[in-house]
Amino acid sequence: MNDQDIIIVRSLTDSDMGLFAAHRKATASRQRAIALTTPATELLLDPAIIIARGGDFDCITSFGSITNREIRRINKGGKNWRLGGRQFEAPVFGDLDSRDFALLRSVKHNDGSSPILLTFVSRRSHRFIQAGLAAMLSDGALQHNVALFQLGERGFDALAELFPPVPACVAVRRAQITAPGIGSPS
Structure with a gap:
């Protein structure tokens, strides 16, 4: 953990559920x-x-049990910022519902050189953790369904313990492997 770590908690809403294939047909x-x-x-x-x-x-x-690593886009479309990308296809994402949580852990002012860890917490599969998060956020920490936590602020240490940063061995991408004869020395 370093002093640049941040954790963003998003209480999912019905409009967020379109990112998950399991919810796509049921969401307006x-x-x-x-x-x-x-x-x-x-x-x-x-x-x-x-x-x-x-x-x-x-x-x-x-x-x-699902771990997925891919490039995702964070952009501003119209007036709102969004974290998007390909739909999450795994059936386990059907356990998520509105008022469950998405946690983003990153470094402050990420320029794209550090990975972002995105973790979901569901009432169905993480009942006690979800209840603890809901209690922690019940005091008005959520502003428009989002709460921000930085090192030294109330709640950060508890969240950081539950949701550790990306391990160094995972954070560093391996060099892309090229086929023999295509960009590699003989």
């Missing part, structure tokens, strides 16, 4: 992204990325 929203507030985005993204209205990020997602 066409949105395939998780909404982020401007204060959360200003803490999460490097100012140059904010000026550019978005960028691509190495995103490591975990939920239950």
Whole structure:
């Protein structure tokens, strides 16, 4: 953990559920992204990325036994910031519902050089953790369904313990392997 670590908690809403294939048919929203507030985005993204209205990020997602790593886009479409990308296809994402939680752990003012860890917490599969998060956030910490936590602030240590940062061995991408004879020395 370093003094640049932040954790953003998003209480999922019905409009966020379009990102999950298991919910796509039942949701009225066409949105395939998780909404982020401007204060959360200003803490999460490097100012140059904010000026550019978005960028691509190495995103490591975990939920239950599923771990997914792919490039996801954070951008501003219209007035709202969103974390989007391809739909999550695994059936386990059907356990999520509105008022469950998405947690983003990153470094402050990420310029795309550090991965973002995205973790989901569901009432169905993480009952006690979800209840603890709900209790922790019941005192008004959520502003427009988003709460921000930085090192030294109330609640950060408890969240950091439950949701550790991306391990160094995972955070560093291996060099892309090329086929013999194609860009590799003989």
